[in-house]
Amino acid sequence: MSVTALKTPGVAPKTAPEGAAHDVEPENYINTNWNISSWLLTGDHKRIGVMYLIAITFIFALGGLAAGMVRFELTAPRGQILSSEAYNKMFSAHGILMVFFFLVPSIPASLGNFLVPLMIGARDLAFPRLNLLSWYLYMIGALMTLGAIVFGGVDTGWTFYTPYSSIYSNSNVALAIMGIFLAGFSSIFTGLNFIVTIHKMRAPGMTWFRLPLFIWSMYATSVIIMLGTPVVAITLLLVVVERTIGLGIFSPELGGDPVLFQHMFWFYSHPAVYIMILPSLGIINELIAASCKKRIFGYPFVAFSNLAIAVFGFIVWGHHMFATTQSMYSSMVFSVISFLVAIPSAIKVFNWVTTIYKGSVEFSAPMIYAMSFIGLFVIGGLTGLFLAALATDVHLTATYFVVAHFHYIMVGGALTGFLGGLHFWWPKMTGRMYPESWAKVSAIILFIGFNVTFFPQFVVGYVGMPRRYHFYAPEYQIWHIMSSAGASILAVGMIIPAFYFLWSLKNGPKAGRNPWGAIGLEWSHADSPPIPTNFAEIPIVTWEAYEYSPDAHAVAYADREDVFVGSDGEIDGAPQSVLSGEKVQNK
Amino acid sequence: MGEFPVRPVAASTYADDVDKLFFVLLALTLIFTVVTISVLIYLAVKYRRGAKVDRSDAHDHNTTLEIAWSAGPLVLALAVFLWSAKLFASVYAAPANAKEVFVIGKQWMWHLQHANGIRENNELHVPIGQAVKLTMISQDVIHAFYVPEFRLQRHVEPGHYSTMWFTPTRVGKYHLYCNMYCGTQHSEMGGWVYVMSREEYSKWYASGGAKAVAVGGLNTPNGGLSMAQAGAALFQQYQCASCHSGDAVKRGKGPSLVGIYGTNRQLANGKTVKADDGYLRNVLYYPNEYTLKGWPQGMPSYRNLTEEQVLQINAYVKSLSGVTTPNLSAQVPGPAGAKTNQNNAGAALVPGAVDTDGGSPDVKAPAADTDNQQWRYMYGGEQYK
Numbered sequence: 001m002s003v004t005a006l007k008t009p010g011v012a013p014k015t016a017p018e019g020a021a022h023d024v025e026p027e028n029y030i031n032t033n034w035n036i037s038s039w040l041l042t043g044d045h046k047r048i049g050v051m052y053l054i055a056i057t058f059i060f061a062l063g064g065l066a067a068g069m070v071r072f073e074l075t076a077p078r079g080q081i082l083s084s085e086a087y088n089k090m091f092s093a094h095g096i097l098m099v100f101f102f103l104v105p106s107i108p109a110s111l112g113n114f115l116v117p118l119m120i121g122a123r124d125l126a127f128p129r130l131n132l133l134s135w136y137l138y139m140i141g142a143l144m145t146l147g148a149i150v151f152g153g154v155d156t157g158w159t160f161y162t163p164y165s166s167i168y169s170n171s172n173v174a175l176a177i178m179g180i181f182l183a184g185f186s187s188i189f190t191g192l193n194f195i196v197t198i199h200k201m202r203a204p205g206m207t208w209f210r211l212p213l214f215i216w217s218m219y220a221t222s223v224i225i226m227l228g229t230p231v232v233a234i235t236l237l238l239v240v241v242e243r244t245i246g247l248g249i250f251s252p253e254l255g256g257d258p259v260l261f262q263h264m265f266w267f268y269s270h271p272a273v274y275i276m277i278l279p280s281l282g283i284i285n286e287l288i289a290a291s292c293k294k295r296i297f298g299y300p301f302v303a304f305s306n307l308a309i310a311v312f313g314f315i316v317w318g319h320h321m322f323a324t325t326q327s328m329y330s331s332m333v334f335s336v337i338s339f340l341v342a343i344p345s346a347i348k349v350f351n352w353v354t355t356i357y358k359g360s361v362e363f364s365a366p367m368i369y370a371m372s373f374i375g376l377f378v379i380g381g382l383t384g385l386f387l388a389a390l391a392t393d394v395h396l397t398a399t400y401f402v403v404a405h406f407h408y409i410m411v412g413g414a415l416t417g418f419l420g421g422l423h424f425w426w427p428k429m430t431g432r433m434y435p436e437s438w439a440k441v442s443a444i445i446l447f448i449g450f451n452v453t454f455f456p457q458f459v460v461g462y463v464g465m466p467r468r469y470h471f472y473a474p475e476y477q478i479w480h481i482m483s484s485a486g487a488s489i490l491a492v493g494m495i496i497p498a499f500y501f502l503w504s505l506k507n508g509p510k511a512g513r514n515p516w517g518a519i520g521l522e523w524s525h526a527d528s529p530p531i532p533t534n535f536a537e538i539p540i541v542t543w544e545a546y547e548y549s550p551d552a553h554a555v556a557y558a559d560r561e562d563v564f565v566g567s568d569g570e571i572d573g574a575p576q577s578v579l580s581g582e583k584v585q586n587k
Numbered sequence: 588m589g590e591f592p593v594r595p596v597a598a599s600t601y602a603d604d605v606d607k608l609f610f611v612l613l614a615l616t617l618i619f620t621v622v623t624i625s626v627l628i629y630l631a632v633k634y635r636r637g638a639k640v641d642r643s644d645a646h647d648h649n650t651t652l653e654i655a656w657s658a659g660p661l662v663l664a665l666a667v668f669l670w671s672a673k674l675f676a677s678v679y680a681a682p683a684n685a686k687e688v689f690v691i692g693k694q695w696m697w698h699l700q701h702a703n704g705i706r707e708n709n710e711l712h713v714p715i716g717q718a719v720k721l722t723m724i725s726q727d728v729i730h731a732f733y734v735p736e737f738r739l740q741r742h743v744e745p746g747h748y749s750t751m752w753f754t755p756t757r758v759g760k761y762h763l764y765c766n767m768y769c770g771t772q773h774s775e776m777g778g779w780v781y782v783m784s785r786e787e788y789s790k791w792y793a794s795g796g797a798k799a800v801a802v803g804g805l806n807t808p809n810g811g812l813s814m815a816q817a818g819a820a821l822f823q824q825y826q827c828a829s830c831h832s833g834d835a836v837k838r839g840k841g842p843s844l845v846g847i848y849g850t851n852r853q854l855a856n857g858k859t860v861k862a863d864d865g866y867l868r869n870v871l872y873y874p875n876e877y878t879l880k881g882w883p884q885g886m887p888s889y890r891n892l893t894e895e896q897v898l899q900i901n902a903y904v905k906s907l908s909g910v911t912t913p914n915l916s917a918q919v920p921g922p923a924g925a926k927t928n929q930n931n932a933g934a935a936l937v938p939g940a941v942d943t944d945g946g947s948p949d950v951k952a953p954a955a956d957t958d959n960q961q962w963r964y965m966y967g968g969e970q971y972k
Contacts, residue, residue, distance in 0.1 A: 077966060078959065085771050157768050163745065164728040164770060168694070252746025255873075258729055259744065292634070295647040323731060324742045325749045328679045332672050339664040343657055349623060350656045356630040358645035363635065371631065375624050382616040389667055390675035392609050395602075395738035398731065398766045462609075463592045464735025466766040469774035473762060473966045475590040 028431065028529040043128030044532060048135050049114030050429065055135075056102050056110060057498075059142060063097035066090050068491065071453075071484040077474045087470040088155040089171065095158030096149070100180045101142050103414055104272060107279035108225075109138070109190055111421050112218050114429060116194055118522035119212050121203025121541065123533045126196040127189075134189035137182050145179030148172035157468060159269075162250035162261040166242040174243055177236045184233040187275075191225030194218050203521065205541035212520055212545055213302055217282025220306035224271045224278075224313060232268030235261065259324055266317035274313040277377075277409055278306060280417025281348055284370050287420050288352050290518035291367035292359030295546035298351045305344035312341045322393045331390055338388035345381050349374060364516065365439035369420030372447040376412025380405060383458065401461025404454045412450055419446070419497065426501065427511030431528045434504040438496060446493030452486025519548055598757040598782060599737040604674050606738070612667065678739070681752035685718035689814070689898045692723065692730035692743040694769055695776035698895065702902065704813045705792070709778030709964075711763065713755055714788035720752040722864065724894050733766035734780050740766050747865050755782040762965075775961040818903025821896055825889065842882060848908035853880040867901045 025031055029046045032038075039047055069090050073082050082090065113131065117124055125131050148154055154176045156165040165173050198219050202211070238249045239261070248254025250261045289296050296302055318326060318334030352374060361367065383405045386392045396402065423443075427433055460479035465472055472480070514523040522530075525539045597603050634640060688711065691698040699707045713719050723732055723743040732751065733740035736759070741751040765776035783791060812820065822828060830841035851859050852866070855878040860866055870877045874886040892900070 078962060084774065088768075088771060088773070155771070159768075161729060161768070164768070168728050168770060252744075258746065294645065297646070298648050298653050300648075301653045322675075323740050325744055325747060328676060331675070335672060335675075336665070336668050339668045340661075342664055343661050346660045347653065347657055351653075353623060353627050353630065354652075356627065356634060358640075358642045359630075359634050360642070361631045361635045363631075367631075371627060374627055375620075378620050378623050379616075382619055385616070385664070385667065386609065386612050389608065389612065389671035391605050391671040391678075392612065394675065394678060394740060395605055395609075395735070397740070398733075399735075459593055462594070464595050464733075464762060464764070466733065466764050466774075468768040471774040471962050471966060475592050478591055 025431075026527065027531060028527060029532045030430075030529055032532050041132070043124065043132060045113050045117055045125045045128065045131060046429075046530060046532075046534075048131050049110050049112075051135055052105065052113060052138070053110040055139060055142065056106050059097050059101045060106075062146070063094050063102055064491070064494065066094035066097065068487065070094060071487040073470070074472075074480045075477075075484045077472050077477050077480075079470055082470070084470045085155065086153075088157075088468070089149070089153035091468060092154050092157050093149045096145060096154065096176060096180070098410075099158050099272075099276075100183055101138075101145065103276040103410055104187055105138060105183070105190070106276075106414065106418050107283065107421065108194070108218060108221055108275075109134070109186075111283070111418070111425060112194065112221075112279060113190070115425065115522060116197060116215065116218055117201070118428075118526055118530060118534055119215055119520060120198060120201065121206055121521045121525070121535065121539050122197060122201035123535065123538070125193045126201060127193050130189050131193055134186040134193075137189070138186035141179040141182030141184075141186065143179070144182065145176045148176035148179065159265065160236065160239060160261075161265075162239060162242070162256075162258045163252070166239045166249075166261075167251050167253070174240045177240050181233050181236055184229045184236075187225045188229050191222035191229075194222040195226065198222075203538050203541055206521075207541075209300065209303070210541055210543070210545050211303075213285035213296060213299070213306075214279075214282035216303045216306045217278045217285075220310040221275050221278045223307075224275050224310050227314065228268040228271040228275070231264060232272075235264040235268070238264075259321070259326070262321055262324065263317065266320045267314075270317040270320065271310075271313040273406075273409065274309055276414045277417075278309060280373065280414045280421075281306070281377075283417045283421035283424070284352065284373050286518075286520070287366040287370040287424055288355055289546040289548065290424070290516045290520075291364055291370065292356050292361050293517070293548040294355055294359035295544070295548060296351060297354040297357075298347075299545065301347055302351050305347045308344040309341060312337060312344070316341060319388055319393070320397075322390055323397050335388055335390045339385070342381065342385060342388070345377075349378060349381075363440070365434075365436055365443055366420050366424040366516075368440055368443040369416055369423060372443060373413060373416040373420060375447075376408055376416060376450065380408030380412055383408065396461060398467055399461035400457040400465045400467055403467050404457035404461060407454045407457070412454070416446070416450075419443075422501075423497075424516070425522075426504070427515045428522055428526070428528050428530070430505055430508070431511055432504045432508030433511045433515060434497075434500045434508055438500045442493050442496035442500075445489060445496070449486050449489030449491070449493050453483050453490050454486070456480075456482040456486070519543075519546055595735045596757060596759060596761070597736065597738070598759060598761060599739065599753040599755055601674075601678070601753060602736065602738040603756070604677075608667075608671055608674060615663065615667075678751070681720045681750065682718045682754075685720040685752050687720050687722060688713075689895075690721050690723040690732060690743065691726060691894050691898075692732070692765065692769075692776075693726040694728065695765070695772040697732070697763065697765070697776070697778065700814060700895065700898070702814050704817065709763065710781065711779075712781045712783060712788065712791055714785050715755050715758055715782055716785075718752060718754045720750060722748050722750050722898075724748050724868075724898075726894050728769045729767050730765045730769050730776065731767035733764040734761055735764070736761040736780075742767055748868070758782050758784055758787075772961070775965060777965050779965075814899045814902035815906040816903075818899035818901065818906075821892075821900050822903055830886070840884065841886065842879060844904050845907045846909075848905045848910050852877075854878065855880050855883065864901055867904055868897050871897055871900065 029044055039051065042048065069082070070087070073079050073087055073090070079087065113125070116122075149172075152172045154169075154173055155171045156169050156173055160173070160177065198211075198215060241247050242249045242251060242254065242256065246254060248256040250256040250258050252258060285296050285302065316334055316338045318330055319338045322331050322335070352370075383401070386396055387402060387405060420443075423434070423439055456479040460476050460483075461467075463476065463479075465476045465479075511528045513526070513528055515528075516523070521535075521539055521541070525535050594606075597606055634642070687702055689700045689702075691700075697709050699711055701707075721732065721741075723741065724747070725743045725745040727745060729745065730743040731740050732743055734753075736757075737753045737755070739751055739753055741749050743749060759782055761780045761782070763777045763780050765773060769776060832843045832845070847862050848867075850862050852862050853859055860877070866877070870886070871889045871892060874888055878885050
């Protein structure tokens with residue numbers, strides 16, 4: 001039964017017919033209809049994913065420029081060209097754009113949108129029009145906030161602490177916040193769509209424990225989005241209410257409580273860290289499994305660690321407030337739970353490393369990104385313990401140590417994972433390969449540049465350099481110069497991919513259906529690029545996730561007839577070495 | 588440039604303790620990172636595609652292993668938590684003999700006042716070996732009082748008092764920062780903490796302090812009042828005594844303030860609140876929320892008082908309960924002895940010695956610092972002007 005399911009006649013003809021029509025591409029989601037309105041009014045999750053990808057790339061470039069200005073300004077203790085006011089607006093722009101308009105939507109809205117239906121064997125998300133609405137809300141929100149930043153600026157930092165944001169700041173706080181408010185709803189719609197889709201639209205036979213781990217991470221992320229985002233939305237709205245009509249909520253002068261804002265803000269914004277990192281953790285599973293041709297070690301532990309992180313993530317917000325007037329006992333409770341979050345994160349790392357054991361490791365660009373992710377995530381995670389520990393946090397909080405720590409998680413983790421995923425699924429999205437040697441070089445440049453940029457910030461933070469400082473003591477300068485030099489290396493590592501990705505769109509070699517020889521419905525059952533309805537026929541899943549057989553030694557799977565025949569029949573264009581289905585009898 | 592700082596001086600008792608924890612965490616981090624990354628690279632290279640290695644008997648799960656590598660880090664994590672929590676609790680437990688200094692943060696300046704009336708802007712002078720407790724409040728946005736060499740910081744919030752304490756252990760001049768983003772000149776809101784030897788401190792104190800200024804802008808004949816004395820003067824000026832007696836005599840309109848500090852107060856709404864510093868402050872600003880049981884006529888609000896004046900009135904009210912605000916100078920043996928206050932007063936009243944940019948906390952924030960004077964003071968080694 002399974003064999004028939006896998007060898008459905010509808011699947012095979014969709015690949016390029018041999019010889020004859022080499023210039024006529026088969027229909028796919030891109031060439032099916034080219035006019036603008038077919039994109040702007042599309043319900044196709046793949047097109048919306050691509051539209052998101054373009055939008056967030058643009059935002060990322062702007063946020064990166066702001067970061068570049070900040071780093072340039074900090075090369076001298078008295079600054080270079082900016083006034084303090086302009087500097088404050090610059091780092092605020094960097095934080096607001098990167099957090100709310102890049103990191104939060106990055107993987108879920110672009111790769112997630114594209115991949116969730118493909119990976120679970122569905123034709124689209126549950127609510128295609130809601131999905132499109134989410135993109136429009138994101139665009140409107142982004143334009144409002146960008147407008148606030150460009151025409152006058154915002155100087156509160158991305159955290160919008162009251163009463164500075166609600167009473168004292170003279171910048172465009174209200175407009176920027178309303179933009180974030182709208183973008184929040186775009187996240188909520190995406191999360192809702194994912195939850196319903198993952199629950200209700202899995203292909204026949206795609207049980208929960210046959211899901212790729214990326215889907216588990218998307219699911220956990222969506223739960224956090226649904227529970228957390230409404231809270232930050234209302235919190236920011238309350239800031240606008242206090243700011244515009246003077247209703248006292250956070251300002252003590254109006255009878256409010258400024259610390260209340262921090263509780264409400266971090267109730268979302270700490271889980272938001274997991275909204276940013278969980279999708280990357282999910283991607284790394286896919287990259288490692290496909291590059292090592294091996295099932296992820298301890299699948300159920302890794303799957304549940306996502307949910308553990310999602311749950312614990314909601315009860316640690318107070319660790320951002322150890323230096324406030326929060327009670328000592330509250331701080332202790334938040335601290336111990338923060339230590340507990342480290343455990344599911346550690347479980348993931350150990351499982352990845354163990355997956356490599358006896359695997360068949362191909363040093364492809366995605367694998368290099370995955371390895372670089374693991375290294376940076378370990379450092380980012382462990383330095384988090386310095387901040388979860390109450391006593392050291394009282395010294396380190398709000399210094400550059402914190403800046404370095406969260407950039408290791410957000411850039412070293414979330415962004416590296418995103419880029420790794422983009423390299424992995426680019427052939428699926430565009431049907432083209434990029435030059436792999438360039439990709440490997442840029443991944444290594446990125447890794448080096450990243451460490452040179454952010455490692456010095458740990459040191460200067462421990463020495464006592466506060467964050468968000470325009471001017472600083474001259475003795476810190478050497479570290480800032482190193483950091484800024486690293487930032488320019490980092491920039492090179494990010495610009496190179498932009499060039500070869502664009503180049504590949506026209507000139508890249510055709511990828512074929514499964515260039516990595518990976519297991520997963522998006523590889524085995526969908527074209528590159530996929531047809532508008534994803535699958536000619538909905539596949540019936542009869543195998544476990546990641547049922548790779550790296551070579552003849554995979555004893556456990558040797559006699560799983562269904563899998564081998566299936567994989568063998570479906571993997572076209574894969575390197576010969578991975579066509580494991582050769583059915584080598586072991587022993 | 589040319590400097591290559593990797594570790595700030597540890598200049599308080601707490602700093603030494605924190606550094607021990609910090610370096611243990613650092614060692615754990617290094618071990619975990621190096622081991623994980625080495626194993627990762629070793630395995631990846633060993634099992635690279637095409638390598639002729641034994642791949643037989645590969646497993647994809649091992650529950651014992653999973654439990655082991657969850658439990659191991661868990662035990663370590665909890666141990667680190669307990670250590671750090673114990674240390675953190677000490678941050679909240681100021682010793683009984685700690686001397687008090689009062690801090691007001693505002694955009695973009697620190698005002699400090701010693702119990703004896705010495706006032707400083709952006710500077711704090713303390714003698715070595717003496718526990719010092721800071722009671723802090725902000726006039727506008729949230730600030731944070733941060734001294735890296737003490738490894739300590741605490742937010743300074745509008746609306747309620749926060750406290751921190753330290754015992755300096757090393758003579759020196761240390762950065763004082765605002766470490767909570769507070770607006771345009773956030774990076775210039777700071778100055779220096781001077782930890783002085785006992786002798787130096789006595790000299791500084793006897794000279795009235797480098798930055799001593801008259802108290803609260805009050806026109807008092809003697810000047811240089813202690814905080815409690817200044818509070819008493821305000822008590823007179825606002826005619827608080829027409830309702831509240833400063834002695835045990837009940838005058839009818841309001842309760843006597845003698846002995847109330849630290850007691851529980853019964854409110855008309857049925858709640859009970861403890862009469863601590865925060866209570867004394869809030870009663871002045873929002874008396875309607877604290878109407879006392881048995882005193883239905885209430886009290887007008889004194890919102891026009893500055894935070895500094897409130898601190899002074901508090902000091903006076905506390906003195907009525909026999910609580911004398913511990914004064915830094917009291918501990919310090921010095922030739923000036925009892926005369927100190929007098930000398931101090933004289934210095935403070937010399938025309939021109941009165942600090943112009945911060946005589947009273949409600950003075951408007953200084954104009955934009957175009958010539959970077961504050962920068963030169965904070966970072967360029969210049970003396971405060």
